[in-house]
Every structure is written in structure tokens, then in C-alpha cells.
Amino acid sequence: MLARVWALVIKEFLALLRDKKSRFVLIGPPLIQLLVFGYAATFDLSHIPYAVYNQDTGFASRELLGDFQGSPAFQQVATIENEGQIAPLIDNEKALLVLQIGPHFTRDLLLHRPAPVQVIIDGRNSNTATLALNYVNTVLLSFDTRWAANHHWGRPPAQLVVRSWFNPNLLSRWFIVPGIVALLMLVVTLLVTGLSVAREREQGTFDQLLVTPMGPVEILVGKALPGLIIGALEGCFIALVAVFWFQVPFVGSILALLVGMALFLLAAVGIGLMISSLAVTQQQGLLGVFIFLVPAIILSGFATPIANMPELVQDLTYINPMRYFLVIVRGVFLEGDNMSMLWSQYWPLALIAIFSMSAAAWLFRHRMQ
Amino acid sequence: MAEADTPLRFTEVSKSFARGPARVQALDRLEITLQAGTVTGLLGPDGAGKTTLMRLATGLLRPDTGTVTVLGADTRSQANTIQSKIGYMPQRFGLYEDLTVQENLDLYADLQGLSREDARARQQDLLKLTALGPFGARRSGALSGGMKQKLGLACALLRAPQLLLLDEPTVGVDPIARRELWDIVQGLRDKGVTVLMSTAYFDEAERCDEIILLHQGKLLKKDTPKAFSAPLQGRCFLVTHHGTSKRHLREALQARPGVQDARILAEGVRVLCRTTAQPAATEGEQWQPVDPAFEDAFVDLLGAPVTATAATAATTTPAPATSTAPQASASAQPDRESAVETVIEVRDLCKFFGHFEAVKGNTFSVQKGQIFGLLGANGAGKTTTFRMLCGLLPASSGTLRVAGVDMRHASGQARARIGYVSQKFSLYGNLSCDQNLAFFSAAYGLRGTRRQDRLNWARQEFQLRDYRDVNADDLPLGIKQRLALACALLHEPPILFLDEPTSGVDPLARREFWQRVNALAESGVTVMITTHFMDEAEYCDNLVLMSLGEVLAQGSPEQVRAQAKDAEHPDPSMEDAFILLIQAHESQIRRAS
Amino acid sequence: MNLQRLRGLIRKEFIQILRDPSAIAIAFFMPVFLLFLFGYGVSLDATRVPVAVVVDQPTAETSAFVGGLQQSPYFEPQIYTSMHSARQALMARKADGILWLRSDFSRQILQGNTASIGVLINGVDANNARILEGYLQGIWQNWLQQRAFNAGAPLIIPVNGEDRIWFNPALRSRDYLVPGLIAVIMTLIGALLTALVVAREWERGTMEALMATPVTMSEILLGKLIPYFIMGMGGMLLSVALAVWLFAVPLVGSFWVLLACSALFLLAALGMGLLISSVARNQFVAGQIAIIVTFLPAFILSGFIFDIQSMPAAIRIITHIVAARYFVSILQTIFLAGDVWPIILWNSLALLLMAAFFLGVTLRRSHKRLD
Known part of the structure; x- marks a missing residue:
């Protein structure tokens, strides 16, 4: 029994690794995705292009604009002279925002009167707009504090003192990169297991396998193990890249991460094998993987918070294994979680794993008849 | 003869392909001319360059050196002119499987630029010719292999081509469909169409006007079938021996010095000698000189296959099929009368796919050490029966015992007793x-x-x-x-299942394969086999002939042939018997419905 | 060019599309599926963010501040009695942030000092954390204004940003995600589906039979281009209809301009699909390549979700060869800003060049030969 399963596992590995194409599928796309996501997928803004329409001639506006020029998040692209120039700049996406300072800015400030700064912003990409406005407010706030102190405005009654835990500089890379560990583990595991039976069916070798004394359970285990092993290796590799290349801190317990990985992989392998036993051709298998994968990623909290989704959709995410694993990965990487803090994530994941594996086994037996 | 009348001319043509780092020489300075209005057969072992030759002739490949002219036009510069004058059927027929028969024909009519009236008239002719008329609305993917082949042919014939190129049109196709294809081809020749077809069948080669024999990209010989076999006059004999099975006789003859090749026929064992000197006959053997055939020439030119003489000695001492199985019956001379042990037993076997009854209550049994053939037209239910026997498909009803185990509850242990080679050598x-x-x-x-x-x-x-x-x-x-x-x-394994193991394999490999199977049977392994080659049926001890899910005839090859005997066919060959019995059965069913 | 042959090929292609479940799935099911998923599943607009509020000593001042929080639609404040329990709530992910009003909050204000309001944010999701921080600043500024107004005293914020948000004043993320998604959907139909169907013809040997007829290569290419062009435009119309009527995304610009730009983009996508299939003659490889070079970039490098300006320089350069980038820009502009000609024309020019390049290379590379 063991020898037969082992032979099947070795055969699966050879079949995957001897072929240039399938080797590429296992190594190429994950690497490309890792780099692209690691570098391109960021919500942090830099070089926000802005234009200045300054009607004031005083020193206060110069001081304020100096603050913007000194900020790495902003990049001035134009200085304009009249109102009519604003629209073309924004319409044509030359500038994301225009700072408009009224003619009495310095005078008002010196008279201790509040002086507004108009921020005209392109709202086409609402997320970018929201974030850019926050950046503007931060610059304004620091200017205010300084000005109030230097020019005897009196002190504000209260002030926000913001500290952020786990990610003090709010780098979205710290958020995205650990997520990629989960993402790519899921993708690779599903590709390995989801197509493996379909490939054999297409090539006719599945019949050959069925006439050997191997039982369905042996075949199932033999098909599941390569997915588990490859998924685990790839997961560990990406975790190492995250720590050593992308410099994401790892403050939690390694064991807690490994336990989470094992449960997550079991769940993923079960789903992959379910797709596999239903698909007759590789094309169907690929389509099945795709149809599962896209919602699984989008509804997992990988890029956008689950809390923002409509409630019905939120309920749906409870059956998504990636949802739990993302919490585990990020918890272990950034929040320093250990096993006892993650029970609330482990048990649903284990439940999904048990369900998907037994469903796969049932389908497997059923479809072999 | 004017150049434009020469349908196909290869001048010093070479073609090589990159395979990994190496280059494979597919054709090597080939020199060929076809005569207008003839049927030319293209034969040769695997990798001889047959398909490359076909593709060069269509202009889909360019020669590395040399020129290919088709109907006076050069394939390098005038490929489009050529393609409007020829018909080409590639190996897998080139049909759109999700289109119906009619839609496939319409597509090719449009591609050939036929006007609507012409197209309709021509399609009607072709549907009549191919007897596909009733299936116009059926998707071509749902057609049997033989029908697909005829549809592929019809598509290639839409614009009455002057040159017709057919690449292995008869692979995996049953004898009836093969015979129908040949009737069509001959009709075309009579109308002056030049046909070039590659084939693995010797009987087809015999019917060609000329044969091109390729080997490793080189032309071995190009001549009429008669001219191929003429030099072998006096070297061919039919040997019979009462009291010995043909299989044993063949084995003995093959091993005899001076014998180049021995094969089993309906009447006896056919022997090709190395020289005209007849080797010494042993007692009881009758040697009778016969006319040489193309097959003899083929073997002679390409060399006899590697003999698997070691097979008998080294093969299996088979594990006992059941605990009660006495080892004795595996002796080299299975005595049919005394030690009959049934290894495969099938009773009232039925299989339904939805409402369609693919196998209709069949009963037969196979004895230990036999070679048992399962014959039938495409779609007769052979593969379904086969898959049920191997435990790959559950039977709908009936008993099915293989090596004493009910395959309906096939355990790993039962499967350990069988070996299985599937159609595509998976x-x-x-x-x-x-x-x-x-x-x-x-x-x-x-x-x-x-x-x-x-x-x-x-x-x-x-x-x-x-x-x-x-x-x-x-x-x-x-x-x-x-x-x-x-x-x-x-x-x-004591039982071996072989599902069309020789389909698409070149003639030499086929012979070699049968030698091995014979040796296995001699050593006591029971072999169950399906095949489209009727000459191979002669190697079987027993066979069943299936049509539309039913068993039409069973017994030894002689008995099956005898069933088809009538006034018109006093001595039918296995192929005749096959066609006669199946056609009779099908028309009977059609009358009944 | 022979119209009869072309018509035959196009008719064949349509029959095949209608009978192939996976083509139907990619062309009709996928767009709806993706639109629903993104329309409903993806939102960057945080509402009702759970915030733990710890008030050490409740006074009128603190309840005014907390009241502002409670009235805001963005927050769902939960009152905790101690900082310890609030921290635990943050660790257990029950709250995204903590607002801490210390015991000396009111006293400091009365004494004319500046009281500090402690804010602790879970920074794991940096984007969400930033948005949360921005919301809290808004609450704080409102509170200051309200206080100043009530006291008749001048506001102690010298400079205040007055935001004027153009095109999407409510900053609904759906309004930019859904139009951007049209680019992804058309990439799916144009590049992926086309690459797959051509590869299938090679795999099944029908291409060989096709090529042995008098049909020309440009007819074969057009025979693929026209049906999938129609399919792609169908997918685009379906998406636009869903966007406007189901997701209530405004369509400010002209529908016809949108149609024309979509046609250009589709040509570029089809060109890529055909080019891929001329390189990869099997469906598995063609599918892989199509996903890596067209689908993923359309998702990530097009500015559809992630801001291109903020990417590292090397990746910014790469985005210039992603056709979807130009189309996403056009889409977001036409939907939300209107017919801004400079944007539309420049991006269209880029699309035109890409379409010409891909189709041209495909035509050059395609010979009616098997080698």
C-alpha cells in the first residue's frame, strides 16, 4: 500500500518536473506574480502630481507650498495663472489635484482669520483621491500646528496623537506581500491537483491506473501528496522572499504559520481534487480552477477588506479557506501571533479541510464507477 | 507528356525537422513522379516520411532542397493554385467535430468557392456516394470512425480534385468502411482522378496501380505490386499440417533455417523462404508453392522483424489464475479436450448508456491459454465489453467472471491478475x-x-x-x-487484455507483436484482443463477431468463416465473412425497425 | 480576399461558439460573474468601522467628542471601560482602532492646554488604516469647529483644506472599478478566448485541412477576427448595460465615443490573442501565456485598481506596453469625466498603434505552412 502510493507520488513529481512546460507553470507564473504584486500592487501614493494656483503674494502661501514641495509624496507639475487652466489639467490627468490659494491668504492668517486652501481633486479613481486628500490634510495639519505655535494663535483644545500598531509607517507592501504567500499557495496547489486527474483522463493513462491493484483511496492520496508538498515548498519559499527580499517583519511563531499552512493546503488540495474528479478534460479543469480561484481571492480580504462588502457577501466569505489563512499569515508576520491566538482561525479551516477532502474522496469513488 | 499533366513530381526533394537539438532527416533526395489517373499506395514503416511527403505535396511544407511540382505548378510559388486543384484528407480527417455533417460540407464548399447550386448538386452526389445522407444533421464528432473518414473524404472531394491525397485514411476503421472507401477511390480513378494514399494494409497495397515504398526518408522502390512480388517467384509456400495447431506450425517453421518469414492464413501457414530452395519438410507437413504477394516483398525488402524467440523460454510462468487452477494445463501443448478451464465467463451481459443499449445480453467464455478475438464494426460495442471485462465500467446486468472473480465487485486482487493495454498505448x-x-x-x-x-x-x-x-x-x-x-x-498476469493493440502500427511492428502474443499464449497466458485487421483474426483460437451490441457469430476462425458460406461465397475469407455477416445483421435490424 | 470563403469561415466560427460550452462560459458567463464579484465584492469604501472607545473619565467634553463619532456613518464605536480590554479587542481583530480619551482630557482643555487624543490603529492593512486615520481627522476637525462655533470663539485651525472632488463627489469606489473591469472582460474575450480557439484548431488537426484548401491566410485570420470582434463588442455592451443600469455608474461621456474606443482596444486584444496562438499551438500553453501576458497585466498594471504613478519607475515603464492601461484611462474618463478629447485621442492613438503592431506582426508571421 505504502510502496504503491509512494510510487504514484514519485511518478507525479516526475511528470510535473520533467516537462519544460509544466515546470514553467510551477515556477514562472508564481515568480512573476510575486514580483509584480510585491512591487506594483501598492496603495501607497508617491509622486502625486499636483498643480498650484496661488493668487497670494505673501510669505505664508510660500511657506505652505514649500511644505508640499518638501514632501516626497507630492510632485508639482504646473503653476497656473488663472481659473480656466484648472479644468484642462485635471481633465487630462496631468495633475491629480490643484491647490488653490486665495488672494488674501497671508493677510487673513496674519489677522488671525482662518484662511482656506481649496483642493480640487480628480475623483475618477476614488481610492487614490481619498488617499491623496489624506496626504494633503497631513501636510496642512503640520503647517497649522507650526503656524499656530509661531504666530500666537492659541492652542487647540485637543490634538490627535496617532500611532499605528504592527505597521508603524503604514506600508501597504507589508500588507500585500504576506497575502501573496496565501495567494500563490492556493494557485499552485489548485493547478497541480486540479488538472492532474483530467490530464490522465485525456491521455488515457487513468484507465491504466485503474486496472492496477491500486484502490481509490491510494490514488487519491497519491494525487494529494504532490500538491501538498509543492504547495508547502512554494509557500515557505515565498515566506522567505517576503522576509529577506521585501523586508517584511516576521514577529510571530513559525510553528503557528506552519500549522496554518498545513490546514490551508489540505483544504486547497481537497478543492483541487474535487475539481479534478469532476473535470473530464484539462480545459474544463482549468476553467473550474479559474472559476473557484477568482472569487476565492477577491472575497478573501487579500486586497480589499471583507468588512467593506455587503453583508450577504460577507457571510459567503466564511466558506473561503483563504479568508482564514490570510488572517493567520498576516497575524504571524506582523502581529506576532502564536498558536493559541489563532484557534479561531484554525478550527474553521480544519472544518473546511475535512469537508473538502471527504467530498473529494466521495466524488472520486463515485466518478470511478 | 506535358508537365501540366503530371499530377505530382518530386525532384531531388529533401526535408529535415528540428527535434530538440538534433535534426531529423524526414526525406532524403526523393525522386518521384505519379502517373495521371492512377492510384498510388504509399507504404513504409513508422518514420519513413509518408506524412511529410503528403504535406510537401499540398504545399503546406516547403522542401529544403529540390522542387515539388503539382499539376505543373511549383509548391513554393504557386501553393494557392495547387490547393484549389487538389483534395487532401489529413490523418485525423480534419473535421470540425462540433459541426454537423451538412455544416462541414457547407464550410468546405464555401472554402472551395462553389456556387450554391453547384454545391448542392455536388453535396447530394457525395452524400449518396458515401451513404451519409441520413446523417446530415448529426454532429461529426458523434459519427463512427468509418463515417468520419467518409465525411472527411467527401469534404476533400467537393470540388472534384485532379489529385487526391489521403493520409492513412483507413487507420482505426473497420473492414466494411474500408471496403466502401475503396469503392469510392476506384470510382474516382475511373473518372481520371489521380490518388495518392498512405496505408498500413497490404491488401490495399495490392489494389493500387503503383506502390511507393519509403524507408527512412529514402525511396526503396516504386513499381506495380506485381513487379514488387515477381522476384520472389518460387520462394513462397503454403504449409499445412494436420494434428498441429497453426500457431505451433508457424513457430516451428519460423525457427527453421532457410525460412525468412512465416505467417498464419486461413488455409495454413504461409512461408517465405530465403532462396528458391525449399527447406526440408518434416513429417506430416504439406508444402504447396503459391504466388508471391506484396507482403512478401515488403518483408523481403525491409527485413524480417526481430524474432522474439527468447519469448517462449523467458516468459512468464504464470501465476495460477485461481487457487484451484492446476499448473498442468500451462504445458506447451495445451490439450483442448481434457484440461478445459474457463478463465473468462460472460453471461447475459448488458450495458445501457441512458436508454441506449450498447451491449445486448451477450454470452461467451474464454478458456485458459487461448487467444480470444473480439471483432466488430466501429460502434459494435467491443470497447464497451472490453472495459466491463477489465472492471473499468460496471455492467448493467449479467454475470462477468474473470479469473473466478466477479468483476462487478472487482477488488485490487482481481485486478492484479490482469494486464491491460489500451487503444492508444496509454x-x-x-x-x-x-x-x-x-x-x-x-x-x-x-x-x-x-x-x-x-x-x-x-x-x-x-x-x-x-x-x-x-x-x-x-x-x-x-x-x-x-x-x-x-x-x-x-x-x-495470467490474463492479458489488448484493445486494438495494432491500430496505426506499421506492418513490421505488427508481425513482431503477434509473435510475442503467440509466445505468451503458448506459455499459458490467456489473451483477449480486439482488432480491425482481419488477417490477425486467424491468429485467434476463438473469436466472437459483434454488431450493434450483439454477438453474431462465435467459435474458431474456421467456424466463423463457415457461417458466412453461401452459394456466392463458397470459400469466404475472414474479411468476407465479417462483411457478409454484419451486413446481413444490419439489414435485418433495419427491416425489423 | 474572397467573400464567400470568408462568410463560410465566419459562419463556422459562430456555430462553434454557440455549441462550445467553454466559449459561452468565457464570453457570457465570465463578464457577468466578474461584474457581480467586483460590483458587490470589492469596495475600498470603509463604512461602520469598528472602533474601540475608551473614556477614562466621562464628562460633557468627552461625550461631545464621542457623540461626533457615533453620528458618523463611517464608525461603529464600541465603548470599553479600560485600555486593557480595548487592546485585547484590537488584538482579537474585533476593533480596527482605539480612541482613548484620558482622564485628564477635560481638565487639560479647561486649563487651556492641548489635550491629546490617543489613537491606536491596527496598521496591518495600511490602506484601510490610512483611510481610518483620515476619517478620524475629519471627526476631530468637526469637533473643533463645533466647539469654536458654540463658544463664539475663532477657530484655531489657521489653514483648512476645502475639498472639491470632481467627477465622483461621493468617492464611490464602484464607480471606477466597474468601468475599469470592462477592460479586463474584453481582454478575456479578445485575447484569451481567441488564443484558445486558434490553438484548438491546431490541436485537432483542422487547421491542416483548412490550409490545404485555396483559402488565404488573411481570410483565416479575418475569419477569426470578425466573430470574436462581434463577441467582444457584445461582452462590452453587456458590461456597459450592467454598469449603468444595475450598478448605477454614471455615463457622463458619449456612448458612441466609448464604442469607438472599445473597438480599437478590442482590435489590439484580438491581435495579441492571434499572435499568442501563432506562437503556441496547444491550448494549455496558449492559455497560460494569455493569462500571464494579457489578463494579469490588465488586472494589475493597468491602473484599474492600483495607481500607476505610485509604482516603481521600472514597472511604470512596463505599464506603457500594456494596452489595457490606455483603455482603463479612457473608460474612467468617459464614464466619470466625459469626453475629454486630449485623453481620449492620445490613448486611442496608443491603442491604434498597438492594434496595428499586433495585427501586423500576426499577419507577417502567419504563413500558410506547417513549418
Whole structure:
């Protein structure tokens, strides 16, 4: 029994690794995705292009604009002279925002009167707009504090003192990169297991396998193990890249991460094998993987918070294994979680794993008849 | 003769392909001219360059050196002119499987630029010619192999081509469909169409006006079939011997010095001698000189296959099929009268797919050490029966006992007693030869020294040593077939299932294959086989003939042939018998419905 | 060019599309599926963010501040009695942030000092954390204004940003995600589906039979281009209809301009699909390549979700060869800003060049030969 399963596992590995194409599928796309996501997928803004329409001639506006020029998040692209120039700049996406300072800015400030700064912003990409406005407010706030102190405005009654835990500089890379560990583990595991039976069916070798004394359970285990092993290796590799290349801190317990990985992989392998036993051709298998994968990623909290989704959709995410694993990965990487803090994530994941594996086994037996 | 009248001329044509780092010379300075209005057969072993030759003639490939002219036009510069004048059917017929018969015809009519009226008239003719009329609305993917082939042909014939190129049109097609195809081809020749077709069948070669024999990209010989066989006059004999099975006789004759080749026919064993000197006959043998055939010439020119003489000695001492099975019956001379042991028993076997009854209550049994043939037209239910016997498909009703075990509840133990070679030699394509063997040996639970012994045996017996590190996908078809057979025999199964194991395999590999199967049967292995080659049916001890899910005839080849005997066919060949019985049955069913 | 042959090929292609479940799935099911998923599943607009509020000593001042929080639609404040329990709530992910009003909050204000309001944010999701921080600043500024107004005292914020948000004043993320998604959907139909169907013809040997007829290569290419062009435009119309009527995304610009730009983009996508299939003659490889070079970039490098300006320089350069980038820009502009000609024309020019390049290379590379 063991020898037969082992032979099947070795055969699966050879079949995957001897072929240039399938080797590429296992190594190429994950690497490309890792780099692209690691570098391109960021919500942090830099070089926000802005234009200045300054009607004031005083020193206060110069001081304020100096603050913007000194900020790495902003990049001035134009200085304009009249109102009519604003629209073309924004319409044509030359500038994301225009700072408009009224003619009495310095005078008002010196008279201790509040002086507004108009921020005209392109709202086409609402997320970018929201974030850019926050950046503007931060610059304004620091200017205010300084000005109030230097020019005897009196002190504000209260002030926000913001500290952020786990990610003090709010780098979205710290958020995205650990997520990629989960993402790519899921993708690779599903590709390995989801197509493996379909490939054999297409090539006719599945019949050959069925006439050997191997039982369905042996075949199932033999098909599941390569997915588990490859998924685990790839997961560990990406975790190492995250720590050593992308410099994401790892403050939690390694064991807690490994336990989470094992449960997550079991769940993923079960789903992959379910797709596999239903698909007759590789094309169907690929389509099945795709149809599962896209919602699984989008509804997992990988890029956008689950809390923002409509409630019905939120309920749906409870059956998504990636949802739990993302919490585990990020918890272990950034929040320093250990096993006892993650029970609330482990048990649903284990439940999904048990369900998907037994469903796969049932389908497997059923479809072999 | 004007150049424009020459349908096809190859002048000094060479063509090579890159295969990995190496280049393979597919054709080597080939020089060929076809006569207008003839049917030319293209033969040769695997990798001889037949398909490359066809594709060069269509202008889909360009020669590296030399020129190909078709109907006076050069394929390099005037490919489009050529393509409007020729008809070409590629190996897999080139049909759109999700289009219906009519839609396929419409598409090709449009592509050939036929006007609507012309197209309709021509399609009607072709549908009549191919008898596909009633199936116009059926998707071509749902047609049988024979019908697909005829539809492919009809598509190639839409604009009455002057030159028709057919690449292996009869692979995997049953005798009836083959015969119908030939009727069409002959009708075309009578209308002055030049036909070039590649084939693996010798009887088809005999019917050609000329034969081109290719070997490793070189032209071996191009001549009429008669001219091919003429030099062998006096070297061919029919040998009969009462009291010995034809199989034993063949075995004995093949081993005799002076004999180049021996094969089994309906009447006896046909022998090709190395010289005109007749080797000494042993007692009881009757030698009778016969006219040489093209097959003899083929064997003579390409060399007899590697004889698997070692087979008998080294093969299996089969594991006892059941605990009660006496080893005695596996003796070299199975005595049919006394030790009859039924190994496969099928009673009232039925299989339904939805409402469609694919197998209709069949009953037959197979004795130990027999070669048992399962014959039938495409769609007769052979493969379904086969899959049920191997436990790959559950039977709807009936009993099915293989090696004493009910295959409906087939356990791993029962499966350990059978070996199975599927239609397409299903091997793991990107695993090497050795890795395939290693995997299957482990899958069958072999271990330790026995495993090593069996692996060595397989490499030795099937001459796989040169291919140990070659991926199964890159093996020539004949070697693939050997490897598949080796994998199925690793665990020394007492029963071997072979599903169309010779389809698409070149003639030499086929002969070699049958030698092995014979040797296995001699050593007591029961062999169950399906085939489209009727000459192969003569190798079987017993066979059943199936049509539309029913058993039409069963018994020894002689008995089956005798069933088809009538006034018109006093001495039918197996192929005649096959066609007569099936056609009678089908028309009977049609009358009934 | 022979119209009869072309018509035959196009008719064949349509029959095949209608009978192939996976083509139907990619062309009709996928767009709806993706639109629903993104329309409903993806939102960057945080509402009702759970915030733990710890008030050490409740006074009128603190309840005014907390009241502002409670009235805001963005927050769902939960009152905790101690900082310890609030921290635990943050660790257990029950709250995204903590607002801490210390015991000396009111006293400091009365004494004319500046009281500090402690804010602790879970920074793991940096984007969400930033948005949360921005919301809290808004609450704080409102509170200051309200206080100043009530006291008749001048506001102690010298400079205040007055935001004027153009095109999407409510900053609904759906309004930019859904139009951007049209680019992804058309990439799916144009590049992926086309690459797959051509590869299938090679795989099944029908291409060989096709090529042995008098049909020309440009007819074969057009025979693929026209049906999938129609399919792609169908997918685009379906998406626009869903966007406007189901997701209530405004369509400010002209529908016809949108149609024309979509046609250009589709040509570029089809060109890529055909080019891929001329390189990869098997469906598995063609599918892989199509996903890596067209689908993923359309998702990530097009500015559809992630801001291109903020990417590292090397990746910014790469985005210039992603056709979807130009189309996403056009889409977001036409939907939300209107017909801004400079944007539309420049991006269209880029699309035109890409379409010409891909189709041209495909035509050059395609010979009616098997080698």
C-alpha cells in the first residue's frame, strides 16, 4: 500500500518536473506574480502630481507650498495663472489635484482669520483621491500646528496623537506581500491537483491506473501528496522572499504559520481534487480552477477588506479557506501571533479541510464507477 | 507528356525537422513522379516520411532542397493554385467535430468557392456516394470512425480534385468502411482522378496501380505490386499440417533455417523462404508453392522483424489464475479436450448508456491459454465489453467472471491478475521508458529482487535497453507498443487484455507483436484482443463477431468463416465473412425497425 | 480576399461558439460573474468601522467628542471601560482602532492646554488604516469647529483644506472599478478566448485541412477576427448595460465615443490573442501565456485598481506596453469625466498603434505552412 502510493507520488513529481512546460507553470507564473504584486500592487501614493494656483503674494502661501514641495509624496507639475487652466489639467490627468490659494491668504492668517486652501481633486479613481486628500490634510495639519505655535494663535483644545500598531509607517507592501504567500499557495496547489486527474483522463493513462491493484483511496492520496508538498515548498519559499527580499517583519511563531499552512493546503488540495474528479478534460479543469480561484481571492480580504462588502457577501466569505489563512499569515508576520491566538482561525479551516477532502474522496469513488 | 499533366513530381526533394537539438532527416533526395489517373499506395514503416511527403505535396511544407511540382505548378510559388486543384484528407480527417455533417460540407464548399447550386448538386452526389445522407444533421464528432473518414473524404472531394491525397485514411476503421472507401477511390480513378494514399494494409497495397515504398526518408522502390512480388517467384509456400495447431506450425517453421518469414492464413501457414530452395519438410507437413504477394516483398525488402524467440523460454510462468487452477494445463501443448478451464465467463451481459443499449445480453467464455478475438464494426460495442471485462465500467446486468472473480465487485486482487493495454498505448508521455516501467512495477505491488528481475526481464525481452532514457512520447509507435505491453506484463498476469493493440502500427511492428502474443499464449497466458485487421483474426483460437451490441457469430476462425458460406461465397475469407455477416445483421435490424 | 470563403469561415466560427460550452462560459458567463464579484465584492469604501472607545473619565467634553463619532456613518464605536480590554479587542481583530480619551482630557482643555487624543490603529492593512486615520481627522476637525462655533470663539485651525472632488463627489469606489473591469472582460474575450480557439484548431488537426484548401491566410485570420470582434463588442455592451443600469455608474461621456474606443482596444486584444496562438499551438500553453501576458497585466498594471504613478519607475515603464492601461484611462474618463478629447485621442492613438503592431506582426508571421 505504502510502496504503491509512494510510487504514484514519485511518478507525479516526475511528470510535473520533467516537462519544460509544466515546470514553467510551477515556477514562472508564481515568480512573476510575486514580483509584480510585491512591487506594483501598492496603495501607497508617491509622486502625486499636483498643480498650484496661488493668487497670494505673501510669505505664508510660500511657506505652505514649500511644505508640499518638501514632501516626497507630492510632485508639482504646473503653476497656473488663472481659473480656466484648472479644468484642462485635471481633465487630462496631468495633475491629480490643484491647490488653490486665495488672494488674501497671508493677510487673513496674519489677522488671525482662518484662511482656506481649496483642493480640487480628480475623483475618477476614488481610492487614490481619498488617499491623496489624506496626504494633503497631513501636510496642512503640520503647517497649522507650526503656524499656530509661531504666530500666537492659541492652542487647540485637543490634538490627535496617532500611532499605528504592527505597521508603524503604514506600508501597504507589508500588507500585500504576506497575502501573496496565501495567494500563490492556493494557485499552485489548485493547478497541480486540479488538472492532474483530467490530464490522465485525456491521455488515457487513468484507465491504466485503474486496472492496477491500486484502490481509490491510494490514488487519491497519491494525487494529494504532490500538491501538498509543492504547495508547502512554494509557500515557505515565498515566506522567505517576503522576509529577506521585501523586508517584511516576521514577529510571530513559525510553528503557528506552519500549522496554518498545513490546514490551508489540505483544504486547497481537497478543492483541487474535487475539481479534478469532476473535470473530464484539462480545459474544463482549468476553467473550474479559474472559476473557484477568482472569487476565492477577491472575497478573501487579500486586497480589499471583507468588512467593506455587503453583508450577504460577507457571510459567503466564511466558506473561503483563504479568508482564514490570510488572517493567520498576516497575524504571524506582523502581529506576532502564536498558536493559541489563532484557534479561531484554525478550527474553521480544519472544518473546511475535512469537508473538502471527504467530498473529494466521495466524488472520486463515485466518478470511478 | 506535358508537365501540366503530371499530377505530382518530386525532384531531388529533401526535408529535415528540428527535434530538440538534433535534426531529423524526414526525406532524403526523393525522386518521384505519379502517373495521371492512377492510384498510388504509399507504404513504409513508422518514420519513413509518408506524412511529410503528403504535406510537401499540398504545399503546406516547403522542401529544403529540390522542387515539388503539382499539376505543373511549383509548391513554393504557386501553393494557392495547387490547393484549389487538389483534395487532401489529413490523418485525423480534419473535421470540425462540433459541426454537423451538412455544416462541414457547407464550410468546405464555401472554402472551395462553389456556387450554391453547384454545391448542392455536388453535396447530394457525395452524400449518396458515401451513404451519409441520413446523417446530415448529426454532429461529426458523434459519427463512427468509418463515417468520419467518409465525411472527411467527401469534404476533400467537393470540388472534384485532379489529385487526391489521403493520409492513412483507413487507420482505426473497420473492414466494411474500408471496403466502401475503396469503392469510392476506384470510382474516382475511373473518372481520371489521380490518388495518392498512405496505408498500413497490404491488401490495399495490392489494389493500387503503383506502390511507393519509403524507408527512412529514402525511396526503396516504386513499381506495380506485381513487379514488387515477381522476384520472389518460387520462394513462397503454403504449409499445412494436420494434428498441429497453426500457431505451433508457424513457430516451428519460423525457427527453421532457410525460412525468412512465416505467417498464419486461413488455409495454413504461409512461408517465405530465403532462396528458391525449399527447406526440408518434416513429417506430416504439406508444402504447396503459391504466388508471391506484396507482403512478401515488403518483408523481403525491409527485413524480417526481430524474432522474439527468447519469448517462449523467458516468459512468464504464470501465476495460477485461481487457487484451484492446476499448473498442468500451462504445458506447451495445451490439450483442448481434457484440461478445459474457463478463465473468462460472460453471461447475459448488458450495458445501457441512458436508454441506449450498447451491449445486448451477450454470452461467451474464454478458456485458459487461448487467444480470444473480439471483432466488430466501429460502434459494435467491443470497447464497451472490453472495459466491463477489465472492471473499468460496471455492467448493467449479467454475470462477468474473470479469473473466478466477479468483476462487478472487482477488488485490487482481481485486478492484479490482469494486464491491460489500451487503444492508444496509454503511457506517461513525459516519463522515460525506465520510469514508466518502474512506476507500473510499483503500482502492481512488485518489490525487492522480484521487481528488479521483472524490470530486467522487460528491458531484455522487449529490447528496450536503447530507449531507457527516452520519453515515452518521443518513442516510435512500434516501440511504444512494446513498452505498453511490457508494462502490462510486469506482474505476470495470467490474463492479458489488448484493445486494438495494432491500430496505426506499421506492418513490421505488427508481425513482431503477434509473435510475442503467440509466445505468451503458448506459455499459458490467456489473451483477449480486439482488432480491425482481419488477417490477425486467424491468429485467434476463438473469436466472437459483434454488431450493434450483439454477438453474431462465435467459435474458431474456421467456424466463423463457415457461417458466412453461401452459394456466392463458397470459400469466404475472414474479411468476407465479417462483411457478409454484419451486413446481413444490419439489414435485418433495419427491416425489423 | 474572397467573400464567400470568408462568410463560410465566419459562419463556422459562430456555430462553434454557440455549441462550445467553454466559449459561452468565457464570453457570457465570465463578464457577468466578474461584474457581480467586483460590483458587490470589492469596495475600498470603509463604512461602520469598528472602533474601540475608551473614556477614562466621562464628562460633557468627552461625550461631545464621542457623540461626533457615533453620528458618523463611517464608525461603529464600541465603548470599553479600560485600555486593557480595548487592546485585547484590537488584538482579537474585533476593533480596527482605539480612541482613548484620558482622564485628564477635560481638565487639560479647561486649563487651556492641548489635550491629546490617543489613537491606536491596527496598521496591518495600511490602506484601510490610512483611510481610518483620515476619517478620524475629519471627526476631530468637526469637533473643533463645533466647539469654536458654540463658544463664539475663532477657530484655531489657521489653514483648512476645502475639498472639491470632481467627477465622483461621493468617492464611490464602484464607480471606477466597474468601468475599469470592462477592460479586463474584453481582454478575456479578445485575447484569451481567441488564443484558445486558434490553438484548438491546431490541436485537432483542422487547421491542416483548412490550409490545404485555396483559402488565404488573411481570410483565416479575418475569419477569426470578425466573430470574436462581434463577441467582444457584445461582452462590452453587456458590461456597459450592467454598469449603468444595475450598478448605477454614471455615463457622463458619449456612448458612441466609448464604442469607438472599445473597438480599437478590442482590435489590439484580438491581435495579441492571434499572435499568442501563432506562437503556441496547444491550448494549455496558449492559455497560460494569455493569462500571464494579457489578463494579469490588465488586472494589475493597468491602473484599474492600483495607481500607476505610485509604482516603481521600472514597472511604470512596463505599464506603457500594456494596452489595457490606455483603455482603463479612457473608460474612467468617459464614464466619470466625459469626453475629454486630449485623453481620449492620445490613448486611442496608443491603442491604434498597438492594434496595428499586433495585427501586423500576426499577419507577417502567419504563413500558410506547417513549418
